[in-house]
Amino acid sequence: MKGQNVGYRRVSTAEQTTDRQLVEVVLDVVFEDKASGKDAKRPELERCLSHLRAGDTLHVHSIDRLARNLKDLQEIIESLTLKGVTVKFYKEHLTFEGSNHSPMQMLMLQMLGAFAQFERTLIRERQAEGIQAAKARGQKLGAPSKLSAEQIEELKARAATGTDKSQLAKEFGISRPTLYKVIAA
CATH class of the missing domain: 1.10.10 (Arc Repressor Mutant, subunit A)
Known part of the structure; x- marks a missing residue:
């Protein structure tokens, strides 16, 4: 059964663009989030996951675009492959299908997913350090006052x-x- 080619693209902020993601892939439907990958509660990702049917292929630029949390990543891949959906990651050259469970591919997924989660943790640490440094310099944080x-x-x-x-x-x-x-x- 030939299904749809479905794309999922994500960037973390509204200022960023998804222009470089899945550029040369012919897609029937594209779902796009402008939100952090810290958890799986993203509107377009949820729409994408409920849209996918057996025989469809989900195309994602890279693992960290789908999830920055190893547990979420594994749950998404497992639920999709059990449903009969193929998941392709282009940057990592990995494909997951329900009928073809490769232990080496699962190891790669887990390692790369762990790195994505580690990177997310480092980002949060650097952010917290930056906030502390700004406060120590007496810099006012937050939105400017609306009142004179x-x-x-x-x-x-x-x-x-x-x-x-x-x-x-x-x-x-x-x-x-x-x-x-x-x-x-």
């Missing part, structure tokens, strides 16, 4: 006189939690 110093003073004064907090938040274009943070500061 004058607006903050006016907001505090009006809140102190008993003006309705919901009305103040609406008037200044901020949420109530933000209003309470400003008042407390």
Whole structure:
């Protein structure tokens, strides 16, 4: 039974593009996420997995595009191959089919999946170190304040006189939690 050629492409941020992924592969359907690969709860991946049927082939540029977590990667591959779906990874030159379980390919999948998970852990560590270093330099993190110093003073004064907090938040274009943070500061 000849099924569909289904592509799955993923990048981590909205600024990145999937232009280099599966460029020369003829696909019937493509699912594309712009989200972290830290877990399998991605809208287009979930749509892709529910779309796939026996006889289909899932084409993925590389293992780390499908999953950055070894457990998720193994579960996805196992569920798809049991369903009769072939999974092809182009960068690693690996193909997984339900009828052909190669111990060497499973070893490669597990090793490469472990490296992808390790890389994700290193990224998180570097990110945390960068945040700590920025804080140590006194750099302010997060979005810039929506309120000027004058607006903050006016907001505090009006809140102190008993003006309705919901009305103040609406008037200044901020949420109530933000209003309470400003008042407390």
